[in-house]
């Protein structure tokens with residue numbers, strides 16, 4: 001399985017979950033300094049995110065049986081083109097852009113599925129299933145590892161700048177009280 005945007009919040013949790021479910025996980029990241037962190041979460045292989053960011057052919061060598069993509073744009077198009085016959089790719093985010101410069105070729109020649117993910121309007125039944133998965137598959141160590149910091153509301157502007165500058169890994173917990 002491939003996880004893009006690996007050192008981000010979605011990517012970190014996806015790696016921990018997939019790895020604990022028994023998948024072999026490749027992490028795509030632009031930050032080589034996060035490899036140790038990602039390995040501790042469960043990644044066993046790494047690619048530089050720039051490998052996926054340039055426009056590529058509609059059909060490429062098959063590398064992934066599935067992927068969790070939080071990047072979008074040409075990255076998602078390349079991931080679809082590299083997914084094996086019958087594989088599935090989830091589109092979770094748009095860190096690199098909301099466009100999708102892809103073709104239908106991987107879908108009609110390799111039966112690759114592109115599955116949308118939305119957490120905002122997800123029905124309660126699906127949320128409960130997701131929470132169960134977090135409860136059964138993640139350890140407190142996973143969560144601690146993937147929590148960069150705990151901050152108050154006043155610190156948010158500073159944290160937002162750090163996130164946009166690519167300096168935060170995993171999640172930041174905001175104490176609202």
Ligand SMILES: NC(=O)c1ccc[n+]([C@@H]2O[C@H](COP(=O)([O-])OP(=O)(O)OC[C@H]3O[C@@H](n4cnc5c(N)ncnc54)[C@H](OP(=O)(O)O)[C@@H]3O)[C@@H](O)[C@H]2O)c1
Pocket residue numbers: 004005006007008009010011028029030031049053070071075091092093094095096117118119120163166168170
């Ligand atoms: N669908 C939903 O329900 C849902 C829920 C939550 C979040 N999201 C979306 O998912 C995306 C990720 O959220 P997040 O909370 O994980 O954000 P995040 O913590 O900021 O992580 C995003 C990661 O994407 C990578 N990245 C950033 N800019 C990039 C670029 N220009 N090209 C390629 N990779 C880039 C970086 O990973 P590396 O440093 O490892 O390269 C970064 O850590 C966002 O677009 C967010 O809006 C969607």
